[in-house]
Amino acid sequence: DPHVAKFVYDFTEGNRDLKDLLGGKGANLAEMTNLGLPVPPGFTITTEACKVYLDSGEEPAALRDEVSAHLDALEQKMGKKLGQADNPLLVSVRSGAKFSMPGMMDTVLNIGLSDASVVGLAQQAGDERFAWDSYRRLIQMFGKTVLGVDGELFEEALDDAKTAKKVTVDTDLDAADLKKLVKQFKKIVKSEAGRDFPQDPREQMDLAIRSVFESWNTDRAKLYRRQERIPGDLGTAVNICSMVFGNLGPDSGTGVAFTRDPASGHQGVYGDYLQNAQGEDVVAGIRNTVPLAELEQIDKKSYDQLMQIMETLETHYKDLCDIEFTIESGQLWMLQTRVGKRTAGAAFRIATQLVDQGLIDEAEALQRVNGAQLAQLMFPRFDDQAKTELLGRGIAASPGAAVGKAVFDSYTAVKWSRSGEKVILIRRETNPDDLDGMIAAEGILTSRGGKTSHAAVVARGMGKTCVCGAEELEVDTKRRRMTVNGTVIEEGDVVSIDGSTGKVYVGEVPVVPSPVVEYFEGRMHAGADDADELVAAVHRVMAYADRVRRLRVRANADNAEDALRARRFGAQGIGLCRTEHMFLGERREMVEKLILADTDDERENALGALLPLQKKDFIELFEAMDGLPVTVRLLDPPLHEFLPDITELSVRVALAEARKDHNENDLRLLQAVHKLHEQNPMLGLRGVRLGLVIPGLFAMQVRAIAEAAAERKNAKGDPRPEIMIPLVGTVQELEIVREEADRVIAEVQAATGTDLRLTIGTMIELPRAALTAGQIAEAAQFFSFGTNDLTQTVWGFSRDDVEASFFTAYLEKGIFGVSPFETIDKDGVGSLVRSAVEAGRATRPDLKLGVCGEHGGDPESVHFFHEVGLDYVSCSPFRIPVARLEAGRAAA
Numbered sequence: 011d012p013h014v015a016k017f018v019y020d021f022t023e024g025n026r027d028l029k030d031l032l033g034g035k036g037a038n039l040a041e042m043t044n045l046g047l048p049v050p051p052g053f054t055i056t057t058e059a060c061k062v063y064l065d066s067g068e069e070p071a072a073l074r075d076e077v078s079a080h081l082d083a084l085e086q087k088m089g090k091k092l093g094q095a096d097n098p099l100l101v102s103v104r105s106g107a108k109f110s111m112p113g114m115m116d117t118v119l120n121i122g123l124s125d126a127s128v129v130g131l132a133q134q135a136g137d138e139r140f141a142w143d144s145y146r147r148l149i150q151m152f153g154k155t156v157l158g159v160d161g162e163l164f165e166e167a168l169d170d171a172k173t174a175k176k177v178t179v180d181t182d183l184d185a186a187d188l189k190k191l192v193k194q195f196k197k198i199v200k201s202e203a204g205r206d207f208p209q210d211p212r213e214q215m216d217l218a219i220r221s222v223f224e225s226w227n228t229d230r231a232k233l234y235r236r237q238e239r240i241p242g243d244l245g246t247a248v249n250i251c252s253m254v255f256g257n258l259g260p261d262s263g264t265g266v267a268f269t270r271d272p273a274s275g276h277q278g279v280y281g282d283y284l285q286n287a288q289g290e291d292v293v294a295g296i297r298n299t300v301p302l303a304e305l306e307q308i309d310k311k312s313y314d315q316l317m318q319i320m321e322t323l324e325t326h327y328k329d330l331c332d333i334e335f336t337i338e339s340g341q342l343w344m345l346q347t348r349v350g351k352r353t354a355g356a357a358f359r360i361a362t363q364l365v366d367q368g369l370i371d372e373a374e375a376l377q378r379v380n381g382a383q384l385a386q387l388m389f390p391r392f393d394d395q396a397k398t399e400l401l402g403r404g405i406a407a408s409p410g411a412a413v414g415k416a417v418f419d420s421y422t423a424v425k426w427s428r429s430g431e432k433v434i435l436i437r438r439e440t441n442p443d444d445l446d447g448m449i450a451a452e453g454i455l456t457s458r459g460g461k462t463s464h465a466a467v468v469a470r471g472m473g474k475t476c477v478c479g480a481e482e483l484e485v486d487t488k489r490r491r492m493t494v495n496g497t498v499i500e501e502g503d504v505v506s507i508d509g510s511t512g513k514v515y516v517g518e519v520p521v522v523p524s525p526v527v528e529y530f531e532g533r534m535h536a537g538a539d540d541a542d543e544l545v546a547a548v549h550r551v552m553a554y555a556d557r558v559r560r561l562r563v564r565a566n567a568d569n570a571e572d573a574l575r576a577r578r579f580g581a582q583g584i585g586l587c588r589t590e591h592m593f594l595g596e597r598r599e600m601v602e603k604l605i606l607a608d609t610d611d612e613r614e615n616a617l618g619a620l621l622p623l624q625k626k627d628f629i630e631l632f633e634a635m636d637g638l639p640v641t642v643r644l645l646d647p648p649l650h651e652f653l654p655d656i657t658e659l660s661v662r663v664a665l666a667e668a669r670k671d672h673n674e675n676d677l678r679l680l681q682a683v684h685k686l687h688e689q690n691p692m693l694g695l696r697g698v699r700l701g702l703v704i705p706g707l708f709a710m711q712v713r714a715i716a717e718a719a720a721e722r723k724n725a726k727g728d729p730r731p732e733i734m735i736p737l738v739g740t741v742q743e744l745e746i747v748r749e750e751a752d753r754v755i756a757e758v759q760a761a762t763g764t765d766l767r768l769t770i771g772t773m774i775e776l777p778r779a780a781l782t783a784g785q786i787a788e789a790a791q792f793f794s795f796g797t798n799d800l801t802q803t804v805w806g807f808s809r810d811d812v813e814a815s816f817f818t819a820y821l822e823k824g825i826f827g828v829s830p831f832e833t834i835d836k837d838g839v840g841s842l843v844r845s846a847v848e849a850g851r852a853t854r855p856d857l858k859l860g861v862c863g864e865h866g867g868d869p870e871s872v873h874f875f876h877e878v879g880l881d882y883v884s885c886s887p888f889r890i891p892v893a894r895l896e897a898g899r900a901a902a
């Protein structure tokens with residue numbers, strides 16, 4: 011009956027595509043079995059059986075009989091019975107989930123040994139020592155893994171035995187010593203677990219199976235899954251595998267191998283081998299292993315066979331594989347293989363090597379790497395040979411290695427960096443006022459906040475190193491110093507922070523630049539003789555991606571310098587030029603004047619002063635991006651961001667009044683600040699609303715753009731500005747702004763004799779805009795999805811506030827796997843994007859569609875934007891290669 015669940019698969023029945031059901035280990039054991047490789051026979055209990063057990067607390071009813079049937083078959087095949095006194099079959103009980111969870115769940119070897127069968131094993135193998143060594147291993151592993159006895163107790167007893175005999179390695183213990191040890195081990199079990207070590211082999215096996223099921227839910231396993239974002243309900247499979255023995259003497263042994271170097275990707279002989287050993291001895295560092303190459307001298311026949319098998323596996327899996335094997339009296343056995351983990355650099359190298367070998371094509375090569383790996387390769391690193399003094403540890407918020415003098419406020423950061431100093435900005439937490447300081451600093455260090463704190467989000471956006479939430483740090487901004495476990499760091503003391511590990515060091519740790527960035531910057535050429543292999547591989551993979559991707563990639567950049575860098579990194583335009591950054595610093599005063607203006611004259615004067623400055627900014631930007639589109643967003647943030655802080659100003663005014671020192675300007679400013687003060691500034695007077703209530707503001711910006719474009723045109727340039735109106739909620743807003751803009755543009759065209767072909771579009775960043783996208787498209791030539799604001803408004807929470815209050819709790823409870831500000835929330839925000847795309851295109855088939863904001867450089871989000879059919883994504887210059895790569899992967 012096909013409807014009866016099947017809970018057990020023989021190794022000959024499975025294959026590598028059944029990882030969901032058989033786990034990674036089981037699926038690959040089956041695959042190797044079917045490839046005809048020497049795998050000890052066995053069978054796999056499915057993850058479905060585990061799920062039933064975890065849900066109900068009991069094994070599924072059919073499981074026992076199915077296991078019995080498969081065990082019978084195995085016994086027939088091997089000509090032995092499990093634990094049979096005179097000729098025992100022994101098995102290992104091995105966990106194996108779909109995703110490898112190293113060290114999470116333990117394997118028990120030598121199941122089937124008992125006081126009776128150990129004698130049979132000794133006779134059968136003609137080796138007493140070996141039999142008792144196997145038995146003591148079983149009691150040790152079973153005691154620890156299945157019965158929950160503290161493993162240290164066994165280790166101590168083993169050490170005592172060696173000390174008593176004045177030997178250092180366990181192979182120097184003879185049969186008599188091991189017999190004694192078995193007695194002791196059994197005593198430990200009895201006293202610690204409150205029961206005897208089970209003598210019935212089937213009971214051993216059943217208990218071990220159950221304990222593998224249960225190990226799915228240990229705290230360590232849960233923590234690992236959460237960190238790696240592995241779903242919690244997959245369950246684990248259990249593999250029952252007949253034992254082969256690496257501890258049968260010097261012509262036996264056990265080892266691990268890689269088909270190529272997981273660090274460099276080079277093909278060769280990589281691995282370790284340990285003679286006369288079993289199981290994990292090789293990784294446990296109990297005795298010294300030898301490099302795999304030496305196996306050729308020890309056992310040429312097995313070595314040659316292993317090399318042959320490695321080649322078979324590579325050609326079959328078309329990838330780097332790692333392998334666990336055992337040699338029993340000169341006979342090689344394969345115990346595990348899987349596509350191996352590798353460093354980010356090796357991933358790129360291996361992908362191109364496999365293309366060269368004709369094993370995979372370019373499209374497949376793109377699937378062998380990812381944007382996270384590329385991003386990792388783009389950060390400078392601390393020299394790992396260097397001596398360091400660890401100061402403390404925080405959350406690795408934005409990778410990279412930064413060294414500089416400690417400063418505790420934004421002002422000092424800017425001042426010192428202007429005079430050529432490298433600084434690390436250290437704050438309890440950061441806020442938008444720290445932006446200048448963050449830009450000036452090499453890196454940012456905070457004592458509060460998590461991965462979605464202001465510091466972390468902004469730093470990641472800027473590609474700047476950041477360690478946040480380093481709670482041991484007591485930051486004292488008043489006294490300009492911090493104390494960490496008794497060590498005091500004063501302003502000016504040098505510190506080093508590692509954004510990839512979260513570690514903070516005292517003093518300067520030497521940094522090595524990323525060759526990949528040198529390459530993107532054009533300082534290193536992949537074709538040149540001295541080209542690094544890694545750079546050559548990255549160069550090729552990027553070319554694969556660029557050839558297939560459909561999404562274009564633009565940059566978020568506000569100035570010529572960033573724009574030029576973005577171009578070098580492959581940007582095909584600017585998707586977001588924020589104009590508010592052009593109003594900061596020295597120009598803040600002019601903005602104040604604009605805000606304070608009482609009369610039309612005052613207002614026009616203020617705008618008149620800003621116009622030439624804006625125009626100059628745009629000329630530089632259009633020149634840097636000559637021939638490519640530049641989307642300029644008109645002023646967006648609430649005006650209070652340009653005014654002094656309300657508390658500071660109130661105090662200043664109060665003090666001045668007390669001194670009878672009347673300052674008219676400050677008083678007016680304070681009034682304005684009060685007037686503009688809002689409870690929810692992000693939902694207040696900002697974006698298009700500013701343009702509609704402050705006469706002349708948007709007109710001035712449009713004029714600056716148009717005049718700059720005209721000037722570039724007349725200088726034989728090819729400017730391609732696109733004017734973008736932020737925070738539109740209804741088409742009427744856009745229509746009013748457009749009318750004015752069209753008029754200004756016409757004026758400039760007439761005055762300069764140019765045909766500017768400016769386009770005007772809008773951001774879609776409010777739910778209402780998304781819901782009425784069909785109407786809005788009537789007045790917009792393009793949409794750019796502002797997914798940051800859209801996420802805030804769709805969820806109804808403010809990014810600046812939620813991080814500290816409840817995001818951590820949400821992440822811990824699994825409500826989010828990842829912050830919706832990092833990766834687009836496909837079901838909610840994403841579905842609005844999808845329907846707005848459809849409605850917009852229905853109104854205007856040639857509507858250009860893009861996205862700007864954090865998500866534009868996030869790998870998973872890029873795939874989503876590809877899928878919904880956007881024309882481009884825009885992200886910070888540093889993320890451009892990542893977006894290019896992911897856009898290629900999405901299309902391949």
Ligand code: ADP
Binds near residue numbers: 252
């Ligand atoms: P892990 O998932 O921790 O790698 P495994 O199930 O692969 O655990 O077991 C660890 C080691 O135990 C294997 O690498 C192998 O050396 C040994 N081992 C497992 N099963 C057998 C077996 N049937 N015969 C001999 N050795 C085994």
Ligand code: MG
Binds near residue numbers: 334346
């Ligand atoms: Mg293993």
Ligand code: MG
Binds near residue numbers: 646736775798799
């Ligand atoms: Mg916005």
